[in-house]
Amino acid sequence: MASPEERYNFLEAESKWQKTWAAKDSFKVEEPSSKPKYYVLEMFPYPSGRLHMGHVRNYTLGDVVARYKKAKGFNVMHPMGWDAFGLPAENAALERGVHPGTWTRQNIAIMRAQFQPLGLSLDWSREITSCEPAYYKHEQKMFLDFLKAGLAYRKESWVNWDPVEHTVLANEQVIDGKGWRSGFDVEQRKLNQWFLKITHFAEDLLQAIEGLDRWPDKVRLMQHNWIGRSEGARVMWPLLGRDGKDVGQSLEVFTTRPDTLFGASFCAISAQHPLAVKAAENDPALAEFIAECNRGGTSTAAIETAEKKGYDTGFKVQHPFIAGKTVPVYIANFVLMAYGSGAIFGCPAHDERDMEFARKYRLPVRCVVAPVGEDPVAFAAKLEAGDVAYTDDGVAINSDFLNGLKVDAAKRTAIEKLESLKLGTGTVQYRLRDWGVSRQRYWGCPIPIIYCETCGTVPVPDQDLPVTLPEDVTFDTPGNPLERHPTWKHVKCPTCGKDAKRETDTFDTFFESSWYFARFCSPHLADRPFSEIAAMKWLPVDQYIGGVEHAVLHLLYSRFFTRAMSACGYLNLKEPFAGMFTQGMVCHETYRAADGAWLEPGSITRTGEAASYNGQPVTIGRSEKMSKSKKNTVDPQRILDTYGADAARLFMLSDSPPDRDLEWTDAGIEGAWRYLNRLWRLATVAVTIPRGTVPATLDAGPTAVLRQIHRTISAVSDDLEKFRFNSGVARIRELTNALADLDRTVVGGNAVYRFGIETVAQLVNPLAPHLSEEIWHTLGNSSILTETAWPTFDPALLEDDTVTVGVQINGKLRGTITIAKTADKDAFETAALALPAVQKQLDGKPPKKVIIVPGKIVNIVAA
RNA sequence: GCGGGCAUGGCGGAACUGGUAGACGCGCCAGACUCAAAAUCUGGUGUCCUUGGACGUGGGGGUUCGAUUCCCUCUGCCCGCACCA
Numbered sequence: 001m002a003s004p005e006e007r008y009n010f011l012e013a014e015s016k017w018q019k020t021w022a023a024k025d026s027f028k029v030e031e032p033s034s035k036p037k038y039y040v041l042e043m044f045p046y047p048s049g050r051l052h053m054g055h056v057r058n059y060t061l062g063d064v065v066a067r068y069k070k071a072k073g074f075n076v077m078h079p080m081g082w083d084a085f086g087l088p089a090e091n092a093a094l095e096r097g098v099h100p101g102t103w104t105r106q107n108i109a110i111m112r113a114q115f116q117p118l119g120l121s122l123d124w125s126r127e128i129t130s131c132e133p134a135y136y137k138h139e140q141k142m143f144l145d146f147l148k149a150g151l152a153y154r155k156e157s158w159v160n161w162d163p164v165e166h167t168v169l170a171n172e173q174v175i176d177g178k179g180w181r182s183g184f185d186v187e188q189r190k191l192n193q194w195f196l197k198i199t200h201f202a203e204d205l206l207q208a209i210e211g212l213d214r215w216p217d218k219v220r221l222m223q224h225n226w227i228g229r230s231e232g233a234r235v236m237w238p239l240l241g242r243d244g245k246d247v248g249q250s251l252e253v254f255t256t257r258p259d260t261l262f263g264a265s266f267c268a269i270s271a272q273h274p275l276a277v278k279a280a281e282n283d284p285a286l287a288e289f290i291a292e293c294n295r296g297g298t299s300t301a302a303i304e305t306a307e308k309k310g311y312d313t314g315f316k317v318q319h320p321f322i323a324g325k326t327v328p329v330y331i332a333n334f335v336l337m338a339y340g341s342g343a344i345f346g347c348p349a350h351d352e353r354d355m356e357f358a359r360k361y362r363l364p365v366r367c368v369v370a371p372v373g374e375d376p377v378a379f380a381a382k383l384e385a386g387d388v389a390y391t392d393d394g395v396a397i398n399s400d401f402l403n404g405l406k407v408d409a410a411k412r413t414a415i416e417k418l419e420s421l422k423l424g425t426g427t428v429q430y431r432l433r434d435w436g437v438s439r440q441r442y443w444g445c446p447i448p449i450i451y452c453e454t455c456g457t458v459p460v461p462d463q464d465l466p467v468t469l470p471e472d473v474t475f476d477t478p479g480n481p482l483e484r485h486p487t488w489k490h491v492k493c494p495t496c497g498k499d500a501k502r503e504t505d506t507f508d509t510f511f512e513s514s515w516y517f518a519r520f521c522s523p524h525l526a527d528r529p530f531s532e533i534a535a536m537k538w539l540p541v542d543q544y545i546g547g548v549e550h551a552v553l554h555l556l557y558s559r560f561f562t563r564a565m566s567a568c569g570y571l572n573l574k575e576p577f578a579g580m581f582t583q584g585m586v587c588h589e590t591y592r593a594a595d596g597a598w599l600e601p602g603s604i605t606r607t608g609e610a611a612s613y614n615g616q617p618v619t620i621g622r623s624e625k626m627s628k629s630k631k632n633t634v635d636p637q638r639i640l641d642t643y644g645a646d647a648a649r650l651f652m653l654s655d656s657p658p659d660r661d662l663e664w665t666d667a668g669i670e671g672a673w674r675y676l677n678r679l680w681r682l683a684t685v686a687v688t689i690p691r692g693t694v695p696a697t698l699d700a701g702p703t704a705v706l707r708q709i710h711r712t713i714s715a716v717s718d719d720l721e722k723f724r725f726n727s728g729v730a731r732i733r734e735l736t737n738a739l740a741d742l743d744r745t746v747v748g749g750n751a752v753y754r755f756g757i758e759t760v761a762q763l764v765n766p767l768a769p770h771l772s773e774e775i776w777h778t779l780g781n782s783s784i785l786t787e788t789a790w791p792t793f794d795p796a797l798l799e800d801d802t803v804t805v806g807v808q809i810n811g812k813l814r815g816t817i818t819i820a821k822t823a824d825k826d827a828f829e830t831a832a833l834a835l836p837a838v839q840k841q842l843d844g845k846p847p848k849k850v851i852i853v854p855g856k857i858v859n860i861v862a863a
Numbered sequence: 864g865c866g867g868g869c870a871u872g873g874c875g876g877a878a879c880u881g882g883u884a885g886a887c888g889c890g891c892c893a894g895a896c897u898c899a900a901a902a903u904c905u906g907g908u909g910u911c912c913u914u915g916g917a918c919g920u921g922g923g924g925g926u927u928c929g930a931u932u933c934c935c936u937c938u939g940c941c942c943g944c945a946c947c948a
Contacts, residue, residue, distance in 0.1 A: 221867065222943060230947075255948060268948095308946080332946095339947045346948085352864085353946055431947050548942080654888070655875055661941095663875070667889055674902095675888085681903090718879090727877065730887035737887090806883030811929040813883055851928050857882040861928050 010644030038074035043546030049107035067766035071790035084131035130512035137466030138529035166479035214579035228431025232256035237317035254340030259410035262399035263368035268332035444506030452493035514561035590621035646768035654729035698748030
């Protein structure tokens with residue numbers, strides 16, 4: 001039985017150090033400070049009311065960075081807040097009759113308390129809560145400034161409408177064409193919506209990705225693709241009526257392949273195109289076709305299986321280059337209104353979709369590009385007879401003035417010609433669309449706009465901000481409670497004083513998270529969202545950490561907001577996040593009973609490979625992201641109570657690289673816990689050694705360990721800088737093993753041992769802060785480790801005087817030689833050839849060649 | 864369909880710019896301590912045959928004195944986008 005001094009009491013120690021840090025304000029930003037700044041931020045949580053393992057991982061990763069940077073001498077800002085608007089609060093209101101605000105604020109209190117035992121180095125004095133008017137009033141003002149600057153506008157647009165919930169759904173809330181909650185078919189509806197003009201910055205947002213060199217390539221690529229820049233041309237096709245006469249209008253089409261214009265055999269427009277709507281006016285069959293297209297699901301499955309369908313409008317358009325040639329205008333279900341001009345020209349020979357469409361509706365296929373080096377006539381004949389489009393590079397044929405030009409040159413020439421004919425221009429299109437921010441929801445920031453019959457759309461005057469949410473709302477009927485509220489929306493017009501109505505939509509909740517990182521710089525400023533001086537001092541965030549699920553939306557919105565805020569004079573900055581890290585998910589095995597029901601990990605009994613539940617066999621499924629629905633969650637609270645924060649932190653950091661998924665296992669957390677106890681036991685031995693400096697002359701054993709201590713400081717520092725926390729932990733464990741094996745009875749043994757334990761405490765501090773403080777304290781230090789500088793290493797001690805290298809024969813390892821580091825090539829060769837194993841292999845014959853890379857390898861090429 | 868990533872022992876994963884593959888941990892095996900168990904400690908642990916070797920980083924091929932690392936190709940899994948003209 002271990003004596004009380006030997007047993008590490010994590011519960012007592014962890015809470016003691018947490019109190020000490022709090023009492024000393026250890027994690028408050030130093031103001032003023034001569035140190036360089038470092039801003040560490042993890043994505044702020046939605047207050048669901050319960051901390052989960054994903055949170056623990058996210059905030060632990062950030063905490064390691066924050067503590068390490070602090071030790072390295074930075075003035076660190078590491079704040080925390082709450083992303084507090086959102087749908088779950090309304091669902092809670094619906095299910096339990098509790099007001100969303102009450103529910104949210106209760107959850108925040110619960111979660112704030114749950115954060116405490118994790119021992120995070122957070123500056124709680126900067127806490128912000130996005131659902132409070134003190135926060136959202138600033139974004140109302142910001143929105144009005146965007147409006148003035150032309151960066152916000154209102155327009156009628158098509159939305160996913162849930163007929164049961166009476167609200168707009170985001171694309172990601174539509175699953176297989178049905179509302180994610182109601183399960184009913186989603187309709188396409190036209191609604192007036194507010195938009196933010198993110199497309200204004202499309203080019204800049206795209207170009208600047210290149211400069212985000214501390215972002216994951218994956219995220220940069222996703223943003224690149226999301227913005228989706230493509231170069232092409234706008235082409236005007238003069239429109240002819242059903243009687244064949246010019247109607248004095250043109251159909252505008254966007255294409256990336258103006259070089260294939262001579263292969264055009266039809267034009268197609270979206271069902272939502274104005275011309276389609278007009279054409280349907282006196283054509284009931286066409287109207288029905290359009291309705292069918294609009295009903296067509298937006299779901300991935302629906303699109304995948306959707307057959308290409310078209311409807312001939314009877315209109316024709318005049319080809320821009322070929323006098324007298326016309327092509328028919330179809331309405332096609334695959335043409336998107338939201339991209340380009342909502343109309344295309346079809347060149348079946350060189351576009352897969354057009355080919356499919358042409359074959360279905362028996363439209364001509366004309367080859368106008370042939371691969372270099374192939375016989376154009378034969379190639380064209382084959383292509384025009386087949387069903388496969390040719391989309392690669394080649395040379396223009398059958399194309400009048402373009403003939404003989406390569407695709408790129410032909411594109412340029414075609415555009416020049418279009419421009420000279422005033423029938424088109426070269427242009428750039430983006431896939432990126434403007435950001436629709438209106439939501440028919442209660443629990444969000446009210447959009448500060450008033451609609452007046454006389455004055456139109458009137459911004460709420462500054463002195464009337466914030467527009468706050470009414471408290472007396474009910475959720476017993478579907479739809480937006482703000483819309484139903486008896487008085488809230490009825491106001492006087494600020495301009496003319498007549499009766500007017502408020503906007504009852506609220507902002508998309510991505511609005512709040514698009515600028516909170518700036519609010520943290522001056523979180524309590526009342527009259528402005530943040531001070532420009534503070535924001536310019538702290539921003540950009542030096543290290544941002546969060547899940548990949550926000551790789552596009554949140555990160556892109558924030559980049560846009562930073563530009564928009566700069567355009568409105570709030571600050572002068574483009575990029576909010578200089579460094580970005582995306583952490584992997586926390587996963588766990590899944591368990592199912594015979595009837596298919598998911599079982600909680602805690603409820604099953606494992607016996608080796610098998611598992612059972614109340615005596616019944618259990619199917620063990622693959623490891624998946626922890627989720628309530630699969631019941632494979634592990635409650636952080638239980639882990640903290642059983643093993644403490646340090647063990648939980650250490651396990652999460654050591655088991656897999658932070659950007660990969662982590663599989664939570666009981667054995668893993670046990671292992672971390674065992675290591676901490678072992679380190680504590682080794683430290684209690686060090687305490688018995690009197691303090692003193694390491695003597696200059698040491699025995700071989702202590703010398704080797706001393707070198708390892710220095711090497712470990714160097715390696716761990718490097719690992720922490722590069723987010724290789726798992727390998728940093730491995731290095732620290734290696735050093736711990738070396739210290740445990742060290743013979744302390746020889747000259748310098750004790751001194752090196754004590755120094756080694758102190759160093760391990762320092763190195764492990766960002767990972768397991770409580771135990772390391774306890775060890776540091778027990779070793780007699782009066783300072784606390786949290787406020788102690790990171791250890792330094794002596795470069796002269798990093799490497800040994802000798803080096804051991806492998807000796808290969810024909811690339812196969814036959815032995816090793818240990819030799820002075822300074823030895824020349826001849827010495828390496830002599831030593832290598834002297835090896836018995838080498839002699840045996842060579843069998844008396846001289847080597848054909850000997851390759852020597854000093855310090856690395858000797859490879860003997862035998863004949 | 865398009866784009867991207869990954870593949871290493873029973874498991875999670877190391878291996879920096881091509882240079883001793885399997886660090887560190889988990890698990891397992893054996894032993895010590897114990898009446899016993901837990902905890903702890905010591906040793907072993909890629910595979911195959913006999914010391915000594917042979918083989919081995921998803922499969923096949925290539926470059927190289929030397930390849931987990933670079934190139935080609937195939938297979939499998941994961942992620943993003945999804946008729947973007």
